[in-house]
Amino acid sequence: MKLVLATSNKGKVREIKALYEDYEVIPYGEIIQEFEIVEDGDTFKENALIKARAVFKALDDEDVMVIADDSGISVDILDGAPGIYSARYAGVDANDKDNLYKLMKDIKEKGAESSPAHYTAAIAIVTKDSEYCVHGWMYGTALTNAVGDGGFGYDPMFIPLGYDKTLGELDDEVKKSLSHRAKALSLAEKILASIK
Numbered sequence: 001m002k003l004v005l006a007t008s009n010k011g012k013v014r015e016i017k018a019l020y021e022d023y024e025v026i027p028y029g030e031i032i033q034e035f036e037i038v039e040d041g042d043t044f045k046e047n048a049l050i051k052a053r054a055v056f057k058a059l060d061d062e063d064v065m066v067i068a069d070d071s072g073i074s075v076d077i078l079d080g081a082p083g084i085y086s087a088r089y090a091g092v093d094a095n096d097k098d099n100l101y102k103l104m105k106d107i108k109e110k111g112a113e114s115s116p117a118h119y120t121a122a123i124a125i126v127t128k129d130s131e132y133c134v135h136g137w138m139y140g141t142a143l144t145n146a147v148g149d150g151g152f153g154y155d156p157m158f159i160p161l162g163y164d165k166t167l168g169e170l171d172d173e174v175k176k177s178l179s180h181r182a183k184a185l186s187l188a189e190k191i192l193a194s195i196k
Helices: 010-020 044-059 083-088 098-110 172-178 180-196
Strands: 002-005 025-027 064-075 112-128 133-145 158-161
Touching: 002 010, 010 025, 010 064, 010 172, 010 180, 044 064, 044 112, 044 133, 064 083, 064 098, 064 180, 083 098, 112 180, 133 172, 133 180, 172 180
Parallel strands: 002 025, 002 064
Antiparallel strands: 064 112, 112 133, 133 158
């Protein structure tokens, strides 16, 4: 059974393919024309399910499983922002760098050099018979400066709990063991194995 990803984010696609080597993992844009999905849920779970349902419906193929991720960073000193707005924190047309710099600036404007923060990942799975959603978290510290050029998104400003380097500096194998998405995908894999 094909595992279709409801994302075109290259970083997410790479990470999911690396973790799901036993599956034929295909971004939906390789099968059908990419389309805009309005993520108007109030939680990571709602938005992940919205994406997975939309792609499953558009594919019109009962023999696929669609997996969608909604994830983001929540910073304590900013009352949990950007949260579900992480991907568009600096505006609708913003890129990763724009979002990164805005978040660092906003923490700095609170008079702080860093803040406790955490990442959340919600992974939704939609098949012809069922829907599931699991979560993973990673806790640590958000900085007001970017260090390292590895990873994507907010990685260069986030130090995971128990480490002294940012996700932008840590190698992929270490990140795989810590990542909120890896934790959620590991739970999702148990579900996929049971419905294959």
